[in-house]
Structures are given as C-alpha cells and as structure tokens.
Amino acid sequence: xxxxxxxxxxxxxxxxxxxxxxxxxxxxxxxxxxxxxxxxxxxxxxxxxxxxxxxxxxxxxxxxxxxxxxxxxxxxxxxxxxxxxxxxxxxxxxxxxxxxxxxxxxxxxxxxxxxxxxxxxxxxxxxxxxxxxxxxxxxxxxxxxxxxxxxxxxxxxxxxxxxxxxxxxxxxxxxxxxxxxxxxxxxxxxxxxxxxxxxxxxxxxxxxxxxxxxxxxxxxxxxxxxxxxxxxxxxxxxxxxxxxxxxxxxxxxxxxxxxxxxxxxxxxxxxxxxxxxxxxxxxxxxxxxxxxxxxxxxxxxxxxxxxxxxxxxxxxxxxxxxxxxxxxxxxxxxxxxxxxxxxxxxxxxxxxxxxxxxxxxxxxxxxxxxxxxxxxxxxxxxxxxxxxxxxxxxxxxxxxxxxxxxxxxxxxxxxxxxxxxxxxxxxxxxxxxxxxxxxxx
Ligand code: ADP
Ligand code: ASP
Ligand code: MG
Numbered sequence: 001x002x003x004x005x006x007x008x009x010x011x012x013x014x015x016x017x018x019x020x021x022x023x024x025x026x027x028x029x030x031x032x033x034x035x036x037x038x039x040x041x042x043x044x045x046x047x048x049x050x051x052x053x054x055x056x057x058x059x060x061x062x063x064x065x066x067x068x069x070x071x072x073x074x075x076x077x078x079x080x081x082x083x084x085x086x087x088x089x090x091x092x093x094x095x096x097x098x099x100x101x102x103x104x105x106x107x108x109x110x111x112x113x114x115x116x117x118x119x120x121x122x123x124x125x126x127x128x129x130x131x132x133x134x135x136x137x138x139x140x141x142x143x144x145x146x147x148x149x150x151x152x153x154x155x156x157x158x159x160x161x162x163x164x165x166x167x168x169x170x171x172x173x174x175x176x177x178x179x180x181x182x183x184x185x186x187x188x189x190x191x192x193x194x195x196x197x198x199x200x201x202x203x204x205x206x207x208x209x210x211x212x213x214x215x216x217x218x219x220x221x222x223x224x225x226x227x228x229x230x231x232x233x234x235x236x237x238x239x240x241x242x243x244x245x246x247x248x249x250x251x252x253x254x255x256x257x258x259x260x261x262x263x264x265x266x267x268x269x270x271x272x273x274x275x276x277x278x279x280x281x282x283x284x285x286x287x288x289x290x291x292x293x294x295x296x297x298x299x300x301x302x303x304x305x306x307x308x309x310x311x312x313x314x315x316x317x318x319x320x321x322x323x324x325x326x327x328x329x330x331x332x333x334x335x336x337x338x339x340x341x342x343x344x345x346x347x348x349x350x351x352x353x354x355x356x357x358x359x360x361x362x363x364x365x366x367x368x369x370x371x372x373x374x375x376x377x378x379x380x381x382x383x384x385x386x387x388x389x390x391x392x393x394x395x396x397x398x399x400x401x402x403x404x405x406x407x408x409x410x411x412x413x414x415x416x417x418x419x420x421x422x423x424x425x426x427x428x429x430x431x432x433x434x435x436x437x438x439x440x441x
Pocket of ligand 2: 042
C-alpha cells in the first residue's frame with residue numbers, strides 16, 4: 001500500500017486534477033488524500049468570520065463568490081452530462097448548507113463543519129472524474145475512520161476503522177479520501193489544523209502500514225531555505241525524520257508540523273514530490289541520510305513572544321526554573337527556546353492565549369519583560385555541534401542584526417536564533433549566503 005497526498009494547488013483546477021489522475025492511476029494499491037481546491041479553506045474561514053460578525057449578507061455573498069470558480073472547474077473537468085449534473089447538484093447542496101447557519105447560534109461546532117466542506121467537495125469532484133474515465137476507484141469518507149480525542153489521532157481506532165472501510169471494497173486498488181478532516185470524541189466534525197492534510201496522509205500511512213507516504217505539492221521537495229523569501233534556493237535530496245520535523249515545526253510551510261511523527265513511528269519513508277514536475281527527484285525523509293552536508297536547510301517561524309524573568313534569588317538557588325516551568329505547564333503552553341544566566345531566564349512561546357495569566361504568575365517569581373513580534377530562525381542539519389564552523393558562521397552572518405537569543409547544543413540538529421520579525425527576511429538571506437558557500441555545501 002502507498003499513500004499519496006495532493007495539496008490545494010495540485011487540485012486547484014481541472015487541469016491539475018487531470019494531472020493528479022495521471023499520477024495516481026495504475027501501479028500499486030494506493031490511498032490518495034486530497035486537500036481542498038486552493039483558496040477554498042481560506043474562503044470558508046472568511047465565511048465563518050462573517051457569521052461570527054453576525055453579517056449574514058456578507059456570508060451569503062462569500063458563498064456566492066465560489067460559484068464562477070467551481071462552475072468552470074466542473075465544466076472543464078467533467079464531460080459526461082450525468083457527472084456534470086451530479087457535481088452541480090453537490091455544489092448547490094453545499095451552497096445551501098453554507099448559507100443555512102444561524103448568526104445567533106454560531107459556534108465552533110458549526111465553524112468546523114464549514115471548514116470541512118472544501119475537502120468534501122474536492123474529493124467528490126476527483127471521484128466523479130475518475131469514474132468518468134472508467135478508473136476503478138472508491139471514495140472513502142475520512143469522517144468514518146479519522147478519529148481524534150483531545151485533538152490527537154486515536155491510532156488503534158483509526159487502524160480498525162480504516163481496515164474495515166477498505167475491506168468493503170475488495171476489488172479496488174485506488175481509494176480517494178479527504179485530508180484535514182476528522183471526527184472527534186463527541187462525534188463532531190473536527191480538523192487537524194490548517195495544512196493538516198499532510199498529517200492525515202502520515203497518520204493513514206502509519207495505520208495502513210504503507211510502504212511509503214508521498215506528499216505531492218507545488219515545489220520539487222524541501223528546499224535549503226524558504227523559497228518565499230530567498231532567491232536561488234535548491235531542493236534537498238534527503239532529510240532524517242528529526243531534521244524534517246525541526247524544519248516543519250520551525251516554519252517550513254511545505255510540511256504540517258506534525259507530519260513526520262506517525263511515519264517515523266513505523267519507519268515509513270516520506271517523499272516530497274512536485275505535481276507539476278513529477279520526474280523531479282524531490283526529497284526523501286527517512287531514518288538516516290547523507291551526513292556530509294552540515295546544514296540542510298534554514299526555516300523561520302513568526303509570531304514568537306520572548307519572555308525574560310529576572311530574579312535576584314536565582315543566584316546560587318535551586319527550584320527557580322522548576323517554578324517557572326510549572327507556570328507554563330499549568331497553562332498548557334509549550335516553550336520553544338530557552339536560555340539562562342545566573343540571574344535571569346529567557347524563553348519563547350508561540351501560543352499566546354494564556355499569556356496575560358502566565359505573566360501575572362511569573363511576576364510573583366521576579367521581574368518580567370515581554371517582547372512580541374519576534375521570529376525564530378532555525379538552522380537545521382546533522383551533527384551541527386561537531387562542526388564549530390557552522391555556529392561561528394551563523395553568529396558572524398547575523399552580526400549586523402539585533403539577535404535576542406541563541407540556542408545551540410540542545411539537539412545536534414538545530415541552531416535557533418531569535419530576532420525581531422522585521423529582520424527575518426534579512427536573516428534568512430544573510431545565513432543563506434554565509435552557510436551555503438563552497439566549503440559547507
Ligand atoms: P500544499 O497546498 O500542497 O499543501 P503548501 O503551500 O502548504 O502546499 O506548501 C508548499 C509551499 O511551501 C511551497 O510553495 C513553498 O512556498 C513553501 N515553503 C516554505 N518553506 C519551504 C521549503 N524549505 N522548501 C520548500 N517549500 C517551502
Ligand atoms: N485545506 C486545509 C487548509 O487549507 C488543509 C490542507 O490543505 O492541508 O489548511
Ligand atoms: Mg500544505
């Protein structure tokens with residue numbers, strides 16, 4: 001069994017869906033996970049915002065805005081009258097549903113139901129196209145088997161339900177399903193957070209004991225820096241699970257931050273491929289890979305808040321850090337970076353919903369300073385601590401910027417640097433020039 005996942009751009013038009021169909025038909029048995037057509041989830045989020053703002057006229061208008069795009073998509077993709085009728089009926093049903101909510105009774109439950117519609121539409125359109133082409137495929141509803149509890153996948157339950165679902169189609173080699181969406185412990189429609197289709201594919205891969213998980217997107221693999229902000233980036237052929245996990249967590253948008261974990265548990269390779277250039281090698285993520293390249297890639301994550309707690313009592317004392325960490329645990333807020341000195345500790349968080357309470361509690365331990373609008377820039381590779389030229393190169397490259405914290409040595413894979421977000425692009429470019437010179441590549 002193979003698991004393939006196609007992102008929003010890869011299913012973003014009729015032409016793209018046809019390309020996907022060429023990639024997935026034939027060969028080994030596959031489960032194909034699809035995202036919503038590009039832009040759809042963003043629009044669904046905006047529709048929910050309109051409901052929250054009690055602006056039903058705007059919500060209805062935003063729903064109507066889908067019409068020209070999907071009319072064209074269906075017209076270009078499907079040619080049998082019967083499948084066009086079915087697709088148009090599906091869209092009318094979705095438009096009616098999206099307009100049916102009550103502005104006075106709109107909450108997270110309805111919001112998540114709305115967010116799920118993009119994947120439900122794209123998979124149905126793909127299945128209609130495959131049927132029209134005579135491909136023997138089955139559409140399997142993710143809501144039937146993707147079960148979560150407290151936002152975490154319930155692996156045992158998913159495995160059991162998935163194998164029961166697959167067993168209903170003994171003669172089928174191609175299964176189409178929705179990424180991103182799931183059913184939670186209250187039997188409500190839920191999701192794996194934005195970009196979550198990658199995570200769906202890896203969870204399914206682990207539960208189906210797949211030979212490989214392939215994430216098909218609009219670029220030829222993980223690049224050695226963020227191509228949105230740096231020119232001349234190149235695809236990296238191979239990454240370890242740990243390197244890929246660090247890059248995804250610290251901002252490499254190509255992968256949802258949790259994608260690697262389920263595959264790593266079962267030692268399943270994850271391959272990143274380009275739908276538009278299927279022949280490009282892409283990136284393979286696995287347990288080991290070439291150790292001769294010290295720096296594999298650079299990523300950056302925005303929305304970071306730095307907190308410094310200074311206490312005179314920390315001098316020669318113990319128990320201070322424990323008390324600090326306890327406060328973050330009380331508010332279920334993970335800490336990303338931490339540096340300490342004899343009298344102060346600085347740390348960073350990106351989850352800020354409980355920040356006011358956290359600061360109030362921290363003030364009982366010492367004097368607290370908070371800096372927002374920070375970014376973590378993360379240099380990722382193997383054995384970074386063994387090669388002093390990398391860390392000295394990083395420090396030297398950023399000497400003109402206001403570096404707020406550096407974390408080095410916590411893992412062999414990562415050097416993290418905290419800088420003001422306004423300097424992020426400059427930092428990525430400076431590091432690119434400094435670290436990918438002849439001697440380090
Ligand atoms: P999909 O819709 O297929 O899930 P995404 O937009 O989520 O695609 O991810 C692909 C995008 O990730 C690329 O178009 C690229 O702009 C961005 N990206 C950010 N960092 C990297 C990186 N290091 N390597 C490759 N792509 C990256
Ligand atoms: N459609 C969802 C999103 O846009 C999930 C995904 O594409 O992975 O976030
Ligand atoms: Mg994505």
